[in-house]
Amino acid sequence: MNVRAVVAWALYDFANSAFAAVIFATIYATYYAMAVVGNADGAGDLWWGRVISLSMGLVAVSSPFLGGVADRAGIRRPLFVGFTVMAVIATALMATVQPGMLAWGFVLGVIGNVGYESALVYYNAYLPDLAPSSHQGRVSGWGFAVGYAGSIVALLAALPFVQAKAYAGAFLAAAVLYAFFSLPAFIILPQPPGGRLSVLEAARAGGAEVVSTARKILALPDLRRFLGAYFLYEDGVNTVVAFSAIFAAQTLRFSMERLIPLYIVVQVSALLGALAWAWPTDHLGPRRVVIITLVQWSAIVVAAYFVQTQTQFWVLAVMAGTGLGAVQAASRAFLVRLAPKGMEAELFGFYSLCGKSSAVIGPLVLGGISHAAGGNQRAGILAIGAFFIVGLLLLGRVKGGGPVARSTTGSGALTPTPDGA
Numbered sequence: 001m002n003v004r005a006v007v008a009w010a011l012y013d014f015a016n017s018a019f020a021a022v023i024f025a026t027i028y029a030t031y032y033a034m035a036v037v038g039n040a041d042g043a044g045d046l047w048w049g050r051v052i053s054l055s056m057g058l059v060a061v062s063s064p065f066l067g068g069v070a071d072r073a074g075i076r077r078p079l080f081v082g083f084t085v086m087a088v089i090a091t092a093l094m095a096t097v098q099p100g101m102l103a104w105g106f107v108l109g110v111i112g113n114v115g116y117e118s119a120l121v122y123y124n125a126y127l128p129d130l131a132p133s134s135h136q137g138r139v140s141g142w143g144f145a146v147g148y149a150g151s152i153v154a155l156l157a158a159l160p161f162v163q164a165k166a167y168a169g170a171f172l173a174a175a176v177l178y179a180f181f182s183l184p185a186f187i188i189l190p191q192p193p194g195g196r197l198s199v200l201e202a203a204r205a206g207g208a209e210v211v212s213t214a215r216k217i218l219a220l221p222d223l224r225r226f227l228g229a230y231f232l233y234e235d236g237v238n239t240v241v242a243f244s245a246i247f248a249a250q251t252l253r254f255s256m257e258r259l260i261p262l263y264i265v266v267q268v269s270a271l272l273g274a275l276a277w278a279w280p281t282d283h284l285g286p287r288r289v290v291i292i293t294l295v296q297w298s299a300i301v302v303a304a305y306f307v308q309t310q311t312q313f314w315v316l317a318v319m320a321g322t323g324l325g326a327v328q329a330a331s332r333a334f335l336v337r338l339a340p341k342g343m344e345a346e347l348f349g350f351y352s353l354c355g356k357s358s359a360v361i362g363p364l365v366l367g368g369i370s371h372a373a374g375g376n377q378r379a380g381i382l383a384i385g386a387f388f389i390v391g392l393l394l395l396g397r398v399k400g401g402g403p404v405a406r407s408t409t410g411s412g413a414l415t416p417t418p419d420g421a
Contacts, residue, residue, distance in 0.1 A: 010142055016087075022154050027158055033246045048109075052359060061357075084182050084186075153177065156260075232390050234359070239366055262314065
């Protein structure tokens with residue numbers, strides 16, 4: 001295992017967490033919904049839901065196609081760098097968004113999230129190149145843990161600007177962190193194998209490959225069932241993350257200044273959760289870890305419906321944080337276990353397709369219910385619980401994703417075993 005490359009890979013998670021924490025999860029989300037649009041009647045929820053749904057929809061449509069092109073033409077690195085740069089520029093330009101600039105804030109939110117999410121397709125596809133199957137669970141967990149540390153740093157960097165109500169400075173600080181800590185990954189990560197086709201030829205073949213890959217997935221029961229379950233439960237996770245700060249600010253009257261310490265504590269709990277579940281992901285199997293965390297998430301959204309005080313929400317947020325890193329890291333390792341050799345980038349495109357296309361639904365559901373109820377967000381939060389429960393039921397039919405056991409051939413190699421074996 002190339003330790004230098006693993007460190008560079010993990011540092012990219014540190015870098016893009018500035019966008020995830022400052023833009024997607026807390027400051028920009030709340031600023032856009034409550035100051036730029038106005039959320040007294042749920043209009044801010046509705047428009048922020050549209051930002052998330054449109055951007056996730058664009059990623060869902062493009063990611064499997066671009067994943068196949070990356071494999072064929074050998075352009076994973078240029079696409080990885082290009083989408084990252086797009087997200088960084090959009091983040092910096094968010095400093096120009098003022099109250100009332102609904103359309104401009106909407107456009108930048110969509111562009112930034114498309115760049116951020118699209119770059120993750122290629123980032124995730126590096127995992128099989130960096131670690132053997134026996135260590136992929138823990139390396140995935142390390143990446144998420146470093147990412148949550150990045151979120152903490154980004155929120156601390158934003159705090160002085162938020163206290164001064166100079167939100168533009170917070171967005172610029174996030175852009176700088178995102179750009180700077182992406183550089184090691186751009187420089188150090190190994191070059192993927194050279195492509196067999198030109199970019200134009202790969203583009204022509206891309207559409208046919210998407211259909212072909214879908215047929216391959218349909219022929220692999222465990223992979224098909226996992227992606228179906230992931231489609232639902234990841235929608236729930238993305239929606240809760242996208243709206244939790246807005247919920248805290250509007251329903252529970254958290255000030256913007258109090259949101260940052262709250263989410264720093266959440267990131268610490270998420271970091272600890274990712275680290276705590278890294279070893280069990282390899283030794284219990286990612287399937288069991290995902291099931292445990294989905295039970296946890298189902299309980300959290302039900303509790304959120306009844307929460308009345310800021311203190312209660314602090315406790316609930318910490319509980320959610322411990323499950324956030326665990327379910328994401330284990331899901332990524334789960335797909336690696338199920339992926340046939342040579343299809344990694346292509347399948348991670350479909351992985352993004354399932355997670356991001358499903359995220360078109362959840363934000364529209366929550367935002368629509370909140371707006372229809374005149375700004376009452378509790379019913380929308382409760383409705384998201386159905387995504388976790390149904391995903392959990394579907395995941396119960398997946399037999400793969402068990403622990404890695406030592407081979408009995410005498411070679412000492414580590415091999416994946418079916419769950420329960």
